[in-house]
Amino acid sequence: MSPKGSSSAWGPxxxxxxxxxxxxxxxxxxxxxxxxxxxxxxxxxxxxxxxxVYPAPAHLVVILYDDWDDLQRLAPLKIDxxxxxxxxxxxxxxxxxxxxxxxxxxxVYILDTIATPEETDEAGARDYYLVTPSPGAQxxxxxxxxxxxxxxQDLFILKxxxxxxxxxxxxxxxxxxxxxxxxxxxxxxxxxxxxxxLLIQEHDPLIQSLVNSVSQTQIYTTILELQDDDVIPGWxxxxxxxxxxxxxxxxxxxxxDRMQTLGLNxxxxxxxxxxxxxxxxxxxxxxWGAGSDVVYITxxxxxxxxxxxxxxxxxxxxxxxxxxxxxxxxRVLSRYRYRNTLRFVAFSAEEQGLIGxxxxxxxxxxxxxxxxxxxxxxxxxxxxxxxxxxxIHAGTRSDSQALGNAFGTANDVYGISLDPxxxxxxxLPWSDHASFWNQGYPAILLIEDTPDFNPYYHKTTxxxxxxxxLYATKFVQATVATxxxxxxxxxxxxxxxxxxxxxxxxxxxxxxxxxxxNSSPDPVTGVVIxxxxxxxxxxVEDSSGLTRTQPxxxxxxxxxxxxxxxxxxxxxxxxxxxxxxxxxxxLTSTVEITGITTWGISGDSxxxxxxxxxxxxxxxxxxxxxxx
Numbered sequence: 001m002s003p004k005g006s007s008s009a010w011g012p013x014x015x016x017x018x019x020x021x022x023x024x025x026x027x028x029x030x031x032x033x034x035x036x037x038x039x040x041x042x043x044x045x046x047x048x049x050x051x052x053v054y055p056a057p058a059h060l061v062v063i064l065y066d067d068w069d070d071l072q073r074l075a076p077l078k079i080d081x082x083x084x085x086x087x088x089x090x091x092x093x094x095x096x097x098x099x100x101x102x103x104x105x106x107x108v109y110i111l112d113t114i115a116t117p118e119e120t121d122e123a124g125a126r127d128y129y130l131v132t133p134s135p136g137a138q139x140x141x142x143x144x145x146x147x148x149x150x151x152x153q154d155l156f157i158l159k160x161x162x163x164x165x166x167x168x169x170x171x172x173x174x175x176x177x178x179x180x181x182x183x184x185x186x187x188x189x190x191x192x193x194x195x196x197x198l199l200i201q202e203h204d205p206l207i208q209s210l211v212n213s214v215s216q217t218q219i220y221t222t223i224l225e226l227q228d229d230d231v232i233p234g235w236x237x238x239x240x241x242x243x244x245x246x247x248x249x250x251x252x253x254x255x256x257d258r259m260q261t262l263g264l265n266x267x268x269x270x271x272x273x274x275x276x277x278x279x280x281x282x283x284x285x286x287x288w289g290a291g292s293d294v295v296y297i298t299x300x301x302x303x304x305x306x307x308x309x310x311x312x313x314x315x316x317x318x319x320x321x322x323x324x325x326x327x328x329x330x331r332v333l334s335r336y337r338y339r340n341t342l343r344f345v346a347f348s349a350e351e352q353g354l355i356g357x358x359x360x361x362x363x364x365x366x367x368x369x370x371x372x373x374x375x376x377x378x379x380x381x382x383x384x385x386x387x388x389x390x391x392i393h394a395g396t397r398s399d400s401q402a403l404g405n406a407f408g409t410a411n412d413v414y415g416i417s418l419d420p421x422x423x424x425x426x427x428l429p430w431s432d433h434a435s436f437w438n439q440g441y442p443a444i445l446l447i448e449d450t451p452d453f454n455p456y457y458h459k460t461t462x463x464x465x466x467x468x469x470l471y472a473t474k475f476v477q478a479t480v481a482t483x484x485x486x487x488x489x490x491x492x493x494x495x496x497x498x499x500x501x502x503x504x505x506x507x508x509x510x511x512x513x514x515x516x517x518n519s520s521p522d523p524v525t526g527v528v529i530x531x532x533x534x535x536x537x538x539x540v541e542d543s544s545g546l547t548r549t550q551p552x553x554x555x556x557x558x559x560x561x562x563x564x565x566x567x568x569x570x571x572x573x574x575x576x577x578x579x580x581x582x583x584x585x586x587l588t589s590t591v592e593i594t595g596i597t598t599w600g601i602s603g604d605s606x607x608x609x610x611x612x613x614x615x616x617x618x619x620x621x622x623x624x625x626x627x628x
Contacts, residue, residue, distance in 0.1 A: 001318045001350075001378040001431055001447065001457075059098060060112040060128065062151060064088050068188035073104060080181040083130055085152060086189065086425070090130075090178070111149040112159060128178040129158040129165045129353060132430070137172030162274045166352050169305050169458060174430045177353030182438035183365065189396030191425040199406040200485045203413050206492075207484045210332050211414045214480060216473040218331065222258075222324035223381075223464050226251055226302070227314035237316070237463040241302060242309035243349045244276060251302060252279055255346050258327050259283035262334040263566070264344065271349075271359040278348045280356045285334055287341040288490060288517065288568065294340045296487045297374045298479055299357070300326045301350030301432055306460045316464045317454050319350070322377035325476045332480050337519040337566060339488035340372060347432050350378075357432035365439040373403040373486060374443035376433035380475040381467035382454040388471060389419045389449040393427035399442035403486075407444065410481035411474075418474050421449070446475055492520030494527065494563070495604040498591045503614045507579035509540060512609055514591050516560070517568035520599045527560035527595035534588040536578045544571035563595070577613075585613045 064087060065071045071089075077100055080092040092114075093101065101108050126146070132155050133139060142148055145168060146160025158165060158175070168175050229238040230250065241248050252268075259266045264283030271278060281302075286292060300322030304315025314320070323346055330344040349355035364371060380390070394404035401424060408420045428445055429437070436443035448454070448471075456462040500512035514531065518524045529546075533539065533554045542548065546558040556573070563569075577587070590608040 058092050058094055058114055059110050060090065060114055060149075060157070061093055061098070062088055062090055062109045062111060063101065064107040064109075071185065074101075074106070075184055077101070081184060082128070082178045082180075082182065083151075084182070084185060085155075088152060090151060090157060092181075111151075111157060112147070126159050126161050127165070129160065129168075130176040130178055131156045131158045131168065132174050134172040134174070141171040142168065142173060162352070169351055170307060170309075175353045176430070176434070177355060177358070179355070179358050180362070183440035186440065187398065189425075190398050190401065191396055193394075193398075193401045193405065193422070193424060199402060200409040200413055200482070204485070204489075206489060207481055208414055210336070210484055210489075211416065211477045211481050213332050214328060214473055214477045215331075216469050218328050219321075219324045219472055219476065220464070220469050222327055223316055223320045223467070225254060226320040226323060227316050227464060237314040237460075238312050240306070240309055240311060240313040241304040241315055241320075242306075242313045243273060243278060243303045243352055245310065245313070248278070248303060248348065252281055252346075252348070255281045255302060255323065255327065259330060259344065262330055264330065264334060269356075269360055269363065271356065273349050273352060273355055278356065280348060280360050281346040282360075283330060283344045285330075285338070285342040285344075287339055287487070288337050288519070289339040289488075291339045291488065292341050294370045294372045295343055296340055296372050296483055297343045297345055298326050298329050298377065298483060299345040299347060299374060299432055300377045301347040301356065303348045303351055303356075304462075305351040305458050306462065307458065308460055312460045314460065314463050316462050317381045317448075317467060318379050318457060318462060319377075320464075321379060321381035321467060321472050325377045325380055325472065325479065328476050329480050329483065333483060335521045336484075336492060337490045337517075338484070339490065340486070342483060342487055350432055354432055354435050357435035358438075361435040361439040361441065364441070371436070371441045373399075373406075374433060374436045374441060375403070375407065375479050375482065376431055376436075376443060376445050377475060377479065378431040378445060379447050379454065379457075381469065381472040382448045382452070383468040383471040384452055386468070386471075387419060387449070387452075388417060388474065389421060389452070390475065391421045391423060391428075391445075391447050391450060393423045393433070393445040393447065395427040395429075395437055396424055397437065397442060400437070400444055403442050403482075404444045406486060407446070407478055407482045410485060411478045414477070414481045416474050416478045416481070418478060446479070490519045491604060492599040493518070493597050493605065494524055494593045494595055495519050496529075496591050496593045496607045498589065498607040498609045500589070500609045501611055504577045504587060504611045506577050506581045506613055508577055510537075510575050510577055510611070512573045512575060512589055513570055514544075514573060515568065515570040516563070516593050518563040518565060518597075519604075520597060521565050522598055523562055523564050524595040524597040525562045527563050527593065529558045529560055530592050530594075531556040531558075531573065532590045532592075533575065534586075536581050536585060536587050537589065538576045538578070540574040540576050542571055542573045546571075560593075560595075581613050583613050583615045587611045587613075 083090040145164040146158050149157045151157045227237045227239050256266050266283045268279040301319050302323045304313040306313035326344050347356035392404045394401045411418050431445050433443040433445045495517045497515040504510045549557045588610050592606045
């Protein structure tokens with residue numbers, strides 16, 4: 001987790017940070033005073049009556065707006081949006097767009113005149129960062145690092161080279177690198193959440209068994225591994241997972257190996273951080289069913305920071321705790337299968353401005369990935385008073401709020417006993433969930449009680465012995481319950497699907513598909529598939545290659561034998577439709593799969609296909625050409 005801002009920075013941003021109307025004389029006096037104090041000048045754009053065309057091709061600006069309708073007036077301009085706040089936004093605009101903004105009556109303030117969002121000059125590359133101070137930060141330290149523009153109350157934009165900007169976390173500042181345009185908002189902010197349509201309403205004993213199997217010992221061991229320097233004998237807290245430390249690759253591979261052991265499909269996503277190649281680690285559990293294209297993600301950043309990051313940055317709470325939570329959720333959830341796809345992602349370079357998650361979320365948006373929700377775990381182990389208070393930061397998007405509601409409900413339904421505090425307006429944007437918000441995806445941040453702030457944050461003393469692991473375990477339990485519910489867990493045991501055409505033609509052949517699977521973590525033996533055909537259907541052949549018997553004319557039996565854990569197969573049955581069937585006749589084929597399993601036979605073990613012979617009115621009409 002990057003540094004948190006003061007409480008005032010989390011609430012609604014006040015307009016007096018950049019006034020909408022200024023007397024020209026008063027403005028000049030203020031600019032002189034700011035210059036004398038070392039504050040940057042904020043240059044107001046020309047009035048809407050001034051048709052001046054600015055010579056530079058692009059400008060960094062702040063645009064003030066009144067409400068959602070006002071904001072939507074900006075969308076057709078296709079400006080490069082860098083940040084969106086309650087009543088203002090930061091953007092890169094061309095001179096033509098600036099002229100259009102004036103003509104539309106918007107109040108625009110030019111912060112910087114630039115050539116591109118990432119400017120290179122004689123001093124080298126200089127990028128933009130969104131910066132906010134923590135309660136104890138000294139603002140003067142910010143002005144030593146580069147060119148500073150006041151954006152809103154307790155919120156600044158810094159123009160600096162990366163080496164300068166990346167010193168700020170050690171000074172008590174959060175930095176978010178403004179890497180490029182974010183998705184334009186498609187729905188208005190919703191500060192008040194309607195909690196009536198809860199996504200999780202009934203207790204599921206199977207999901208309760210998952211919750212109960214979350215292991216505090218596993219979480220302890222993972223944090224210990226992540227903070228330990230493997231070269232030094234015995235256990236210690238001398239590892240650095242700083243983004244520029246070579247040891248980060250060791251922990252990256254450790255996370256990969258853990259995921260592969262669980263049978264996940266693991267891959268790295270590589271990106272460049274100021275000349276160094278870093279990696280996100282992604283483990284995928286493919287969904288089974290029509291909803292497999294929808295992805296639910298639980299994530300955490302595995303890099304760390306300290307007051308001596310080049311040598312030691314154990315980052316037990318920030319954020320080995322969240323990484324351990326992701327790996328434990330993966331261990332528990334991977335024992336089962338789900339209708340939707342689950343992904344477990346560890347990001348790097350969060351401490352340098354959410355860099356890893358920016359690349360991940362941007363790539364997902366470019367690929368058109370359907371992300372149903374992201375649960376981001378960042379700092380889940382500090383609870384000095386034992387109150388079990390934690391925070392859900394859902395923002396003002398209704399889909400993110402629904403995800404936050406699901407987590408809170410799962411906590412209640414499955415008796416996990418966290419005390420969630422729910423945030424909409426004033427939600428923290430200072431972790432990797434914000435990268436998904438910026439790409440238009442639903443996401444929430446789960447974090448410990450921020451008023452009960454960890455005093456070892458970003459220090460070499462952020463070590464495992466300071467943490468409350470029972471508290472961290474509850475975060476993981478509620479995360480597991482939420483994901484199992486939303487991704488639709490498939491009951492373990494034998495599962496069957498039976499598909500075919502919706503209507504059939506008499507006197508022809510019709511093909512039906514039988515799919516069968518073992519969704520449990522143990523093999524199932526003595527598996528038999530029985531298919532009962534209704535009158536009007538006759539068996540012709542099948543593609544199974546299995547031993548088949550036909551005890552009576554309309555009943556087919558295939559001997560499957562043993563099905564290994566988490567495996568699926570299918571075959572096609574060809575049937576003949578009786579020629580004398582009347583229009584409107586209904587046909588069925590019922591498949592049942594049985595076998596010996598320690599999990600029992602689930603309700604998914606029987607499926608029926610139904611088709612019918614259409615009436616003539618369902619055929620396409622005859623089209624007559626005009627003789628003229």
